[in-house]
Amino acid sequence: MSLPVNLKGICLCKAVSIEVTQAKTDVDACHCASCRKWGGGPMLAIDCGTKVTLAPNDSVSVYDSSDWAQRGFCRHCGSHLFYRLKETQQYIMPVGLFEIPDTMDVGFHTQIFTDEKPAYYDFANQTKMMTGEEVFAAFMSQAGK
Template sequence: MNGKGKCLCGSVQLEVEYASNELAACHCSMCRNWSGGPMLAIDCADSIKISGESNVVRYQSSDWAERGFCGKCGTHLFYFLVPSNEYHLPVGLLNPDENFKLTHQIFIDEKPEYYELKNQTQNMTGAEVFAHFESGK
């Protein structure tokens, strides 16, 4: 599946190939701080084409990840896992008519009590997420 998206001002345009139609909700404190709520993201692996890349600002938020945003309008563009060269894009950035499905939630142990997603999903704690990535699965 292929998709397209752009920032609010149109200075950055993205063309991606989705790894699947499955979405993840990340409840970690950094994603909530960055986006104002859980980050709903889709895995685009390394298949991403960025037009207007000179407008993209990358912020290294940890030893293993960068967060990209438009330097003109501030739109959140991606979460990039450096070791595996994987891009995860906020789903709201992409075509709204896609057949996306929320299948898993990560850092569920950091989710605040004031919201609850009703979807039946696979849930992972932060420790389980790190163990998953360390094992390479």
């Protein structure tokens, strides 16, 4: 488990600035059908926790993508900004939004919804692999704490 770090980022057109004060440095991949439809491939993302500032707010559009989550994007350039859990307000954000210094120890650790991953690609990295059922079971056990 990585120690939390502060990250700053921007969208493609620079209309939205992002500040995160407790991001993990683990990059994870989501292969679910929604992420692949949203971005054309797997989502490579960082768990940014709940301490996230996006400014200005009027440049951010939010879409209720499921009963439990929302997706946010820049209303000017369409950059994907976040996947946010409604109940906890936890932000999962595309790693490409951030300037990650070479000195930061970032690792690729987990792939989720591997049961939905199409056969036409694979990552060479050795990671933890979780099916959708395993992901939901893990979240349910965390919610019960």
